[in-house]
Amino acid sequence: MKSSGPLSTSWTAYLCLLSVLCSLFTPVVLVKENDFKKCHQSGFCRRNRAYADHALAQSSWQAPYKIFSAEGAAAVSLKDGQFEATILKTVDEQGSTVNLPLTVSFLKSGTARVTVDEEKRKSQSIELRHDSKARKERYNEAEKWAIVGGLTPDTDAKITHEDKAGVTVQYGPEGAFEAVIKFEPFAIDFKRDGTTQIQFNDRGLMNMEHWRAKVDKPEPEKKEGEEGQEGEEKKAEEEPKKEEVPAHLDESTWWDETFGGNIDTKPRGPESVALDITFPGYEHVYGIPEHAGPLSLKETRGGEGNYEEPYRLYNADVFEYVLDSPMTLYGAIPFMQAQRKDSTVGVFWLNGAETWIDVTKAKGSKNPLNRNSKASTNTHWISESGIMDVFVFLGPTPKDISKNYAELTGTTALPAEFSLGYHQCRWNYVSDDDVKEVDRKMDKFNIPYDVIWLDIEYTHEKKYFTWDPDMFKDPISMGQQLDDHGRKLVTIIDPHIKNVDNYPVISDMKSKGLAVKNKDANDFDGWCWPGSSMWIDAFNPAAIKWWTSLFKYDYFKGTMENTYIWNDMNEPSVFNGPEVTMPKDNLHHGNWEHRDVHNINGMTFHNATWEALVSRKKGEMRRPFVLTRSFFAGSQRLGAMWTGDNQASWDHLGAAVPMILAQGIAGFPFSGADVGGFFGNPEIELQTRWYQAGAFYPFFRGHAHIDARRREPYMAAEPHRSIITAALRLRYSLMPSWYTAFFHANQDGSPIIRPMYWTHPSEESGFAVDDQFFVGSTGLLVKPIVEKDKFDTEVYIPDDENYYDYFTYNKVSTHKGKSVSVSAPIETIPILMRGGHIFPRRDIPSRSTQLMKFDDYTLVVVIGKDGSAKGELYVDDGDSFEFEKGQFLHRAFEFKQLLLTSEAASKPSAEGQAEGEWMKQFRDVSFDKVVLVGAPSSWEGKKEVPVTSGGETHKVRLDFYKAEGGRAAFAVLGRLGVRMGADWEVDFA
Numbered sequence: 001m002k003s004s005g006p007l008s009t010s011w012t013a014y015l016c017l018l019s020v021l022c023s024l025f026t027p028v029v030l031v032k033e034n035d036f037k038k039c040h041q042s043g044f045c046r047r048n049r050a051y052a053d054h055a056l057a058q059s060s061w062q063a064p065y066k067i068f069s070a071e072g073a074a075a076v077s078l079k080d081g082q083f084e085a086t087i088l089k090t091v092d093e094q095g096s097t098v099n100l101p102l103t104v105s106f107l108k109s110g111t112a113r114v115t116v117d118e119e120k121r122k123s124q125s126i127e128l129r130h131d132s133k134a135r136k137e138r139y140n141e142a143e144k145w146a147i148v149g150g151l152t153p154d155t156d157a158k159i160t161h162e163d164k165a166g167v168t169v170q171y172g173p174e175g176a177f178e179a180v181i182k183f184e185p186f187a188i189d190f191k192r193d194g195t196t197q198i199q200f201n202d203r204g205l206m207n208m209e210h211w212r213a214k215v216d217k218p219e220p221e222k223k224e225g226e227e228g229q230e231g232e233e234k235k236a237e238e239e240p241k242k243e244e245v246p247a248h249l250d251e252s253t254w255w256d257e258t259f260g261g262n263i264d265t266k267p268r269g270p271e272s273v274a275l276d277i278t279f280p281g282y283e284h285v286y287g288i289p290e291h292a293g294p295l296s297l298k299e300t301r302g303g304e305g306n307y308e309e310p311y312r313l314y315n316a317d318v319f320e321y322v323l324d325s326p327m328t329l330y331g332a333i334p335f336m337q338a339q340r341k342d343s344t345v346g347v348f349w350l351n352g353a354e355t356w357i358d359v360t361k362a363k364g365s366k367n368p369l370n371r372n373s374k375a376s377t378n379t380h381w382i383s384e385s386g387i388m389d390v391f392v393f394l395g396p397t398p399k400d401i402s403k404n405y406a407e408l409t410g411t412t413a414l415p416a417e418f419s420l421g422y423h424q425c426r427w428n429y430v431s432d433d434d435v436k437e438v439d440r441k442m443d444k445f446n447i448p449y450d451v452i453w454l455d456i457e458y459t460h461e462k463k464y465f466t467w468d469p470d471m472f473k474d475p476i477s478m479g480q481q482l483d484d485h486g487r488k489l490v491t492i493i494d495p496h497i498k499n500v501d502n503y504p505v506i507s508d509m510k511s512k513g514l515a516v517k518n519k520d521a522n523d524f525d526g527w528c529w530p531g532s533s534m535w536i537d538a539f540n541p542a543a544i545k546w547w548t549s550l551f552k553y554d555y556f557k558g559t560m561e562n563t564y565i566w567n568d569m570n571e572p573s574v575f576n577g578p579e580v581t582m583p584k585d586n587l588h589h590g591n592w593e594h595r596d597v598h599n600i601n602g603m604t605f606h607n608a609t610w611e612a613l614v615s616r617k618k619g620e621m622r623r624p625f626v627l628t629r630s631f632f633a634g635s636q637r638l639g640a641m642w643t644g645d646n647q648a649s650w651d652h653l654g655a656a657v658p659m660i661l662a663q664g665i666a667g668f669p670f671s672g673a674d675v676g677g678f679f680g681n682p683e684i685e686l687q688t689r690w691y692q693a694g695a696f697y698p699f700f701r702g703h704a705h706i707d708a709r710r711r712e713p714y715m716a717a718e719p720h721r722s723i724i725t726a727a728l729r730l731r732y733s734l735m736p737s738w739y740t741a742f743f744h745a746n747q748d749g750s751p752i753i754r755p756m757y758w759t760h761p762s763e764e765s766g767f768a769v770d771d772q773f774f775v776g777s778t779g780l781l782v783k784p785i786v787e788k789d790k791f792d793t794e795v796y797i798p799d800d801e802n803y804y805d806y807f808t809y810n811k812v813s814t815h816k817g818k819s820v821s822v823s824a825p826i827e828t829i830p831i832l833m834r835g836g837h838i839f840p841r842r843d844i845p846s847r848s849t850q851l852m853k854f855d856d857y858t859l860v861v862v863i864g865k866d867g868s869a870k871g872e873l874y875v876d877d878g879d880s881f882e883f884e885k886g887q888f889l890h891r892a893f894e895f896k897q898l899l900l901t902s903e904a905a906s907k908p909s910a911e912g913q914a915e916g917e918w919m920k921q922f923r924d925v926s927f928d929k930v931v932l933v934g935a936p937s938s939w940e941g942k943k944e945v946p947v948t949s950g951g952e953t954h955k956v957r958l959d960f961y962k963a964e965g966g967r968a969a970f971a972v973l974g975r976l977g978v979r980m981g982a983d984w985e986v987d988f989a
Helices: 009-022 043-056 142-146 228-238 398-409 432-444 475-484 504-511 541-549 594-613 650-665 684-694 720-733 735-748 917-922
Strands: 065-067 077-079 082-090 097-106 112-116 158-163 166-171 177-182 187-192 195-200 256-259 262-265 273-279 284-287 311-313 335-340 343-349 355-362 376-383 388-393 422-424 451-454 488-492 496-498 526-528 531-535 563-567 626-628 640-642 700-702 773-775 780-782 792-797 803-805 818-823 831-834 837-841 857-862 869-876 888-896 899-904 927-933 944-949 952-961 970-973 984-987
Touching: 043 273, 043 355, 043 376, 082 177, 097 166, 097 177, 142 594, 187 343, 195 343, 273 388, 284 376, 284 650, 335 398, 343 398, 388 398, 398 735, 422 720, 432 451, 432 475, 475 488, 496 504, 504 531, 504 541, 541 594, 563 594, 594 626, 650 684, 684 700, 684 720, 720 735, 735 773, 735 837, 735 869, 831 857, 837 888, 857 869, 857 888
Parallel strands: 422 451, 422 700, 451 488, 488 563, 563 626, 626 640, 837 869, 857 927
Antiparallel strands: 065 082, 077 082, 082 097, 097 112, 112 388, 158 166, 166 177, 177 187, 187 195, 195 273, 256 262, 273 376, 284 335, 311 355, 335 343, 343 388, 355 376, 496 531, 526 531, 773 780, 780 831, 792 818, 803 831, 837 857, 869 888, 888 899, 899 984, 927 970, 944 952, 944 984, 952 970
8 A cells, every 4th residue: 555654644745745846856766674684584484594504404313303212113193194203303412302292184185284383382381481371282273264165074095105215195186196205314205106205304404493481691791800801811721612503502582682773572482493395396386476576486595686684575565666576575474385297396384484495596416418307396495383284285277276265264255247347546535526536437438438437535633434524525426426327336444443532433443352462462652644543353263254255335334345355564564563563472362472373464354354244234235355565375265466656667566566466466456556656657568568467457446655746647648548447448348258257266176367387287398487477277378568669579489379469469479488679659458368268258448337237248269280279258136146046158269170169168056947137137148259260261151051040040141251361361240139048059160
């Protein structure tokens, strides 16, 4: 939403003056990197990196972890898909050990889960410092928030080999997977079809910092004659030099840690958990959003072009973030995939605490003549607290990985259709009249949009659930005008509640004990937009129930059924807190420390608001729309996200696509970036190119800072206004394809915009390509222009199929694995249609998705090299949950042997039930036309073709256009005259 720091009316005037002055100078990156930790400033990260350096420097290093054995035999068991044992960690030279319970769960889906706990903490047999009320266990409730299914055990899993060195467990579909569990030192190799794919602890970097009591060492007594400088010098001369304490054993940050003037007390002492995970033979790894860097993750241990710092996952309010950096941003999904030719695997590190991930690569062979030797990727995962809880996915395809991950964490909620349209936002529209005027002008210039947004200034003195009485005097009339035009309103609601008298929301929250607590178990007070604030503890079921009551129409007066919500600042952002967030020793529901749940916090607030919107009115049951800035694994079930406070620069435009692609493959594809850039004033070429790119973001919103100039699309001078309008209309034209892509994401977790490695996992030359993508299963290949004065571009072609220009039908001369030059004048975005695909669109311009709900369709058939093509259309009312009761249409289209057919792709579970109101109205919708690109020359001279449906046949006009110049032959079929839900066929023979 916006940068950190309080803002008042007087400050607004000051900032306006400052922005004018700043515009005279070259813009610079304003993020204060020193406000956020580097690894060496984070005690547990520094210790574990040092531990890795110590281990890897020793040729004879053996990790101090082994499976417990009794009388020479390992004490292990496998029952109902669950392997159990105890790991012993040797903690000193005397051989003392601590017990770490181990469970390896083999799941029916083929996923494996490895969990390691600490017996002493698990049994609560520890002492806390400072009389803390915090829980004594390692945090083990991340599963409650992230996991919704997929845990059915594989009861067919069996031990196929066992000896003193370890056991081998066979599991997975058709027994194709194996887990080789090694006893001493403890390690696991995960195999598919007999080949090792993933290794745990093969480099011996596993490290679980066990509980130990703090021993306060007394100051040594000074002897007579050793007073003063002379005595100290004499003492230093007499005493032997002490060997410096190894960095990984440095106790300086075990018990307390200071950063930026804030002290983090650690009542449980050090408890970090770390593990090395190796992907042998895999050169590319992806995922672990959110970071502003390339899709294929860089190495993090230095070297040319690499990072010096590990990737960090610690949700934070980062002001104007740095690009090409492993620096933490607003959300965290600790899910990583690895890719090599024809093989994809992945791991999901289920931990909600601050986490750092090192990535390094090693050549498979030191022989420079061995060109076929593949690099391996080594990763080192480090979290501050919690149990070790890791899921392993063995693929072998990207789609398998996406599907299995989605079985665990859930899929993207099927969104309300309006949310796929264009959203118009800025900080801030100043009044209800301002909103109405923007709405009127969008119509005046025939620019489609679906939603207008209100930032924090709509509230009365930054008190949520209120309206500014001077500027938003009649919000109902504002909402009514939008509703009359088929549009929606989104208002912002943040988790910080103004701590002031005579404000019922804060009074109620405090009286019910629903706020986050400080380390002393009192209500935590911090600073955010309203000034002194308190934060709802959305981990608490009672807090969620209370929160839902605030959104009732009779409580949040001025809202209507077309009002939806934006959750910002939910990392949480605390202006006067360490790293602009909460102290880690704050306490949440169940007395878990904030350090345990920090990365989950934003999702809990997102969840509470989602629950509120589905219960605003009894029987309403409209699909919620809630945008979030902070997120965790599982947030995809609740709504959309955006990439935060970007800048109006070409570099930030270029960074957006890799970031959105990373979100998609990490299971959260409903994502976008602020079009035009949040900070600054984009030049008109940049703004235009950004709208063209944004038209292909799953979440499409224009947004601007309070100090940025107004830049609604209609304000652009010609020809750029028409070019921007054309990009918006293109988005709306393709809405049926977007909605179908979201349906697939909802069904199996597949990304909505798809990178080359995901669609073509055999083509190694495309594994690092992250500036272009396919839209769902449409075959539309999009390459946004992200450079100034760039009027052509190189598009990578991953296969030897036919490709055609979307707008001209020109056939593109392509070669598999090579790039082709494509013209891209300012009025055009490069879009290629891949042969073999069929996709639906709507060609009648409309002002909003609601107003095009019953418009006819166009079907585009792009004939492949083999003369065939396939595609789908999914459609429902786009608003309610009636699709769960079978109120939808899902059609499969196929062109084969000169026959075009439409059949049901899936049938409602309650087949034969009565049609609902939407289904009845939709009966009259048809295909206005069918366009066939790459049509055979034999069709020349055909004037009509037969269409058969329901046993009846009629003729439909066919217009054939022969190939000319570079344009391919194509044909246009007139109105089909058949029901959308009916089976039909068109015979072109």
